[in-house]
Amino acid sequence: MGFLMSEVPLQGAHPSAPSLGGGVQGVSGQSDFRESSSVQATAALEPCIILSSTSRGAGIWHLVLEAPHCAKSLRPGQFIHLRLTGDSMHLLRRPLSVCAVDVSAGHIELLIQVKGEGTRLLVAARPGQVLDAIGPLGRGWQPPEGVRRALLVGGGIGCAPLAPLSRQLAVQGVEQHFIMGARDAALMDALGVLTLGKHQSIAPHPVMASHPVIAGLTRNLVLESAGGLRVKPAMTEEIGTSLGVDASGVATGSSLLHLVTDDGSVGRKGFTTDIARELLATGGFDYLATCGPEPMQRILADLAYAAGTPCEVSLERRMACGIGACLSCVVDTTEGKKRACVNGPVFDAREVLWS
Amino acid sequence: MTNLTVNLGGMKMKNPITVASGTFGSGADFAALWEQTRAQGQTQPQAQMTSPSREALTNPRHEKPLSILGAVTTKGVSLEPWAGNPGTRIAETASGMLNSIGLQNPGVEAFCTHDLACLTTADVPVIVNVSGHTKDEYLRVIDRLEREPAVGAYEINISCPNVDSGGMAFGTDPAAAAAVTAACRTATKRPLIVKLSPNVTDITEIARAAEAAGADALSLINTVAGMAIDLQARKAVFARTVGGLSGPAIKPIALYAVQRVYQATRLPLLGMGGIASVEDALEFLIAGATAVAVGTANFTDPLTAIRLVEGLEQWCTDNGIQDINELIGALS
Missing domain, CATH: 2.40.30.10 (Translation factors)
Structure with missing residues (x-):
């Protein structure tokens, strides 16, 4: 789960970050993220x-x-x-x-x-x-209304809550780039079930279906699933080399999965933040969603802020009641302490005061 | 039909079960969860409805969920808003947990507007837990709450280990405990429950001081001071180092404290500390508690308090107890 500790200024929250720009269908004057309601x-x-x-x-x-x-x-x-x-x-x-x-x-x-x-x-x-x-x-992901091009960045097990968001965006026809970061190939392989999904035979993941290599892998997986749903490491590697390094998909506007590992044992060697920076530089992203180690999320929040891209982060805290009563899981925000269990775990990155 | 009604220092409770301050917010979150669980229970196949607590919840006589309880005890409220402690706030321990919340609360004004407003229609007595850094702050919180008809009793928190001034400082010195109690006494005629700390050499000394200063009841025990260490960082898990231990790990400590204070004073007692089962609750009653509070168990099973209300009644029926008051202090 690659990330660098301090490659961008860590100025904390961004209360004045730009909101979703004009030109997106029917959302002028609206705030970026809908308030969670009951x-x-x-x-x-x-x-x-x-x-x-x-x-x-x-x-x-x-x-x-x-x-x-x-x-x-x-x-x-x-x-x-x-x-x-x-x-x-x-x-x-x-x-x-x-x-x-x-x-x-x-x-x-x-x-x-x-x-x-x-x-x-x-x-x-x-x-x-x-x-x-x-x-x-809790409050789940609340992508801006009319989002068209999304960047999803998961570090390690942090990929888990992004998978259902990816499916939702795919159903809505949103173009997306999903960066999966892991320590090594073994962890990436273990996380594979996320994007490949148990129910591929019912509903293939549209992100993957849009890419021939992934689509092929999906077919393979369906065959595999009868025997126990195991993704062969070689297959995972195949995705990595064909997508992780190859950035040509960016120009074509297709949805892509990018793999990156700390040791380069699958996909690109490096950090999720490296790829995120490159992708953001191409412009046009109107939503970034991330989950994973908090320092990684913080860097991504800063990158998104610099790029003018609305960003949501998913934060982990020790919890007791889980329903808002005990105040164990608080997160420091621009509006004081908020509870990760009801006001989060997904927060607008601009309101988070990183520790 | 067993009589479950008890009188806690002037506050009538229809059963002896309440919740421990800080584990239940002001009840709204739990009430919503109970309601939704009941709604699911009615629409799902009976196979899903396995535990006794779920049966209790679907009992039609509990129309308003919080009214199942003998009382609701709120999170501690102070004069001004308190931010609580920075950093990690809880840690799990063997059969227990440590907390270092630090009495985060929105202040008495917001508490009256939001929290109490919800409780007004809940059809349940409300015990408001009162905190302060100084004697004067306790007094002013009570002054404000006196205008609220929804308040049934005050629990004076002189035993929180998680704040720097006030809190436990008042509860570990008999003279200071007496002074805070006497000050609060001048501000209200409502039942005054003083919450005691176990982190003292002799808890009966503080208990007697609070009794002499005008307390109507005592609640015990607050959490036991403890700490946890992050081995990798070689640092205390909590910013203030100390945290408060709760859960079944402290039940024997709490039970012994209740038994001793019951012997030492004439005041009715609200017992708490690791209560998770009907048997736990009964043991506290026999040790001398008039009522008991469910704390940490609310986190493990949010239906615990309901389960205890139903289970207590069932146990009394099964054991030929006509009146639950027969059990209070029945230790032979």
């Missing part, structure tokens, strides 16, 4: 049955849960708050991004990176077990 009103406790729980390597697990309420009410960027099972020592729930939703089946999908005891317990739960979820929670 998001919490849809949150409920829901027992979720684990349908599958699969290790994807590199400490990443893919969970499919039966959660009809969440599936039908969740919007991209929102999260669920999962209670841990298996022992009584861990009291706090874990807030987790949803990376895919199948409304008709009532399924949601999670990518979980094992970081400590809590996530270890979550991935140890077996299919058939019931997890107790609160959701959907």
Whole structure:
């Protein structure tokens, strides 16, 4: 998950950043991001049955849960708050991004990176077990009205909440560039399920379908999925070399996936911020959405600000209640402390005071 | 039908269950979640409705969700808005959690306009937790709240470990505890509950001081002072180093404190500290608590308080208890 620590001035929030320029259909005079409205009103406790729980390597697990309420009410960027099972020592729930939703089946999908005891317990739960979820929670992505060209930048597990946004934008016909950053090929491979998706046979990811290599890979994946949904590292590498380095897609205006790793073991060697800077320099982006390590998000917020591109960031905080009551997960903003669980996790980058 | 009604220092509660200050906001967030969960429960197949708390929620006699509780206890409110503490605010521990929120709140004026307004129609007694840096601030918060008919009682917070001045400083010295209590007493005739800290050598000493100064009830315990360390950074997790430990990890400490204070004073007690089950609640009653508060368990299972109300009634029925008051201080 590449990023540089301080390659651009880190001036914190940008209260006076430019809003969405004129010329975009029917939004003059409107603010960039719609206010979230009564998001919490849809949150409920829901027992979720684990349908599958699969290790994807590199400490990443893919969970499919039966959660009809969440599936039908969740919007991209929102999260669920999962209670841990298996022992009584861990009291706090874990807030987790949803990376895919199948409304008709009532399924949601999670990518979980094992970081400590809590996530270890979550991935140890077996299919058939019931997890107790609160959701959907929080303010999700709120792209500007009339967005036409979007830049999505995910660092590591931060790609997860961007995947449903990517699908939403694709359905809306928005041109997009999705930069996926990871430590190495193993992590990129583990994250592959995000963009490739479990339900490819039902609805191929339009971003990928628009590119022959990816489209080919998608077909391969469908074949693979019968045998367990594994993406072969070689395939991942194929995407990387054909897209990550080749910037020709930028000029043609097609939607592209860009892979970048710290060690160059797949895609381009370097940082997500390198590619983001190059892409932003080509102009025309009217939305940047990012999730991942906070220093990376901060750099991207600054790049977006400099380019005059509206930007949203998705911030992670330790949470207790998850519903707005306990004030554990606050984020410093230009309007004082805001709660990541209800006012976020997605924030307008201009209001965030980076620590 | 068991009588669950208790009297906490002049405030009548229809059952002995309330929530611990700071874990429940002012109730609106939990009420919304309860409502939505009930709505889902009614539309989803019965197979989804597994836990007893969900059954409790769908009980038609609980039309307004917060009215299930004996009382709602609000987040601490101060005279001016407080920003709370910077940096990381919580850490999970073995069977517990540490917090260093620092009493972030919008100040009493905004509290009255927004938070209390929602509670006015909730059909539940309201205990407002009052905080201050100085004796005068406590007094002025109460002065303002006296104009609000929705307030049923005050809980005077002299035991928060997470603020620099005021808070626990008042609750660890008998003379200071008495002074704050006496000052608040002059400002109101409403029930005055003084919240005690466990971070003292002898909690009964503070309890007696608050009793002598005019408290109507005591609540205990506030969180136990503790810390967590970030090993990689070799730094304390919290900016103020100290945090307050809560959850089942502190239940034995809290239970013993309740038992001792029950012996040492005549005041009714609001017991809290790691209560997560009906059995926990009953143990506190037997140790001497008139009512109990659910705190950290609200985070683990937001339906805990409802589950306790229903479970308490069921336990009394099963055990031939006619009146829950029979159990208070029934330790033999």
